[in-house]
Amino acid sequence: MVLSTTAIVAQSNSSVSQEKVTSTNDLKKSNVQSISNNFNTLTIASYQQQSQNKIKEFFEYLNEYAQTTDEALSKELEKVLLQSLQNENLGFTNILNPAATKVSFATLLETVKKNNLRFSLFSFNTIKTQQSYFECEYSLQISQMDEVKQTKLTQKVYLYPYEKKFGQMQKQVWELKLGDF
């Protein structure tokens, strides 16, 4: 049975606050680091495409996580899922009850595992490019036993400069990390 629901997309209550600036210096720094100031249109399009790949990969890992009964593998999947996120304190739309309060990453995993959920994604669209993130919209099909639901989600994907360590070395790279949905 297919039910159609439309997610109530709540405003992000992510602990990452990319948009607030409190001084002229912060504003200048923010502009210098902004996506549009650093990349041309074609490159931005490449990063937008990669954002979609990352979101698909996230749900692919969630599918594996839901299915596996191997405790150790579950831990590995948790690590790779967490690694793809901008930070571990993001809030996620409760995919089984979109109208409810957002849930933590841990609760999202618990929900996925407990209900043996299966996800399919389609109809991707980057609807907005802000200073430090893209806003991606997509349709998520959620299968639970014989029931199939569909919901529309909007997710931020952050692109920002970051001093990353490569062993002994450190260099500035542009990081692409998933935000909340």
Added chain:
Amino acid sequence: MNELDVFTLLKEEVKRTFQQKYPYFEGALQQLSSQDILNLIDDIQEKTKQTVSEKWVYTHLKPATNAKLPRKDMLDILAMYAGVENWDAFKFQYQGRDAVSVAKVSKAYQKYFFFGLGIVMLIVMSVVLWNTKNNTKIQFQNSFSKDTIAKKEIKAYEIKANNETEIAVEALEKPLAKPIKVVLKSPFYQSKTVVVTPTTAVQTIALEPNDYAMMLKAFMKSDIKDWQTRKVQLQKILSDDLEVMVMLKNDLGAEFFNKEEFAQKVIVPSTWLKQMTIVELKTATDHKIVFVRMTQD
């Protein structure tokens, strides 16, 4: 050949086109999983700017045989996806002109036709043989397994006055006026300097594999099982200073991963990772991999 037969051929072409982006999909269209179907729908949309529904794929593409032909507008979309203008153009490739007019060609005309065709083929073969007379055939071989190495994995650089200039590997097979000194490089094999001489004999060049690079290549295409072995091996083959650079589409933009991040991705390889190709790889003195550059297929 009727239209349903032609539709079966079109489905094969659709599968081949799909496998260009998802080479790990094996088997027939009947074996498409729900994720594969979504990937197929996305790929069709990307290439043709038109949509087919999941239900349509289940109804017309997944079944091994079809009782009736789908709607023409859907056939046009599939033909476009397979690289042909539309369904009529695809049909024409197999059914040819009006079968009735073919049947009307008399036996006398057929005799002259085949005679002429024979002459043309003789001429073409002579020209090809003449042109290849002085060509060298080069074959690259794994020095341990003796397996043939795909030329696309090798880059060749002509050495002249201590300078290296990249040349196409195929250029080594064209007629050479004199021997040339070439260094062969690959992410998966040790570099080797050879002298390619003008000869008609097959030249087999054995290259020593870079074991760690071969392991990484295999790991990236693995299924999720055996992840524990992979996890242990990755610690061994990847340097702590590892830098992995993933070139995005059209080489515009890049993502960077350090050892911890990259190892985590290879422990549980995703569809995205399996589509990546290693184009450059560097090792440290302890043979551990210290740099990888990858692009998307």
